[in-house]
Amino acid sequence: MEDRMQAGPDDLGKRAAWATLKFMAFLAVLLFACAGTLAWWQGWLFLANFCGWSIATTLYFYRHDRALLERRMRVGPTAEREPAQKRIQLFNVLVMMVLFVVSALDRRFGWSDVPWVAVIAGNLLIAIAFLGFFVVLRQNSFASATVQIVEGQRVISDGLYGIVRHPMYAAAFPLAVGLPLALGSWWGLVGVPLFVAGLVARLLDEEKHLARDLPGYAEYRSRVRYRLFPGLW
16 A cells, blocks of 8 residues: 555644645635626635535545545546656646636626526535445545555445446536536536547546456446436437
């Protein structure tokens, strides 16, 4: 096991708290700097919703599954081991930036007139996405933020994994759609097709590695036919 996996709970808690705070600060600065104003109730509501779920999820897994939390903290293009995944994740990070920046610029320049009902619906979609993430992570303690096989990993085939092979990615769809709506932007939705393209590219490449390196995955793939949505794909 790596040195970080051997770190004590207090060290992990500090690193998780610091990483969460840095991300929240970065996100707040990015959004309000691009929006050019603090008078943006949609932005504040989004931050409360998004960051609240992030903090709650982090606290839960700090208390109940620290090995999973440790794996989930290694994230982003530089954390990936496979060159293809590094490129895919770089693309995905840039697409997420597009979703945030375009939505915030929409607020600055007044491109959209999104009703409050759609804003609330966007926040509900974000909540649904985080609930999906939470259920998946509870069912699959091996779910890291990078494409890798860890010691003792086995195929998870019950729960949501008995319905689709990649429920975590399926849960990301309401997040991508909900994010621009929650920020009060129609134009932010233009980034959703790019998000889908990056997600599909990551999924297909990940499946190649799982089928090759994870015992039992090839059989699981033949038994559970659908990747993301039952009856569709």
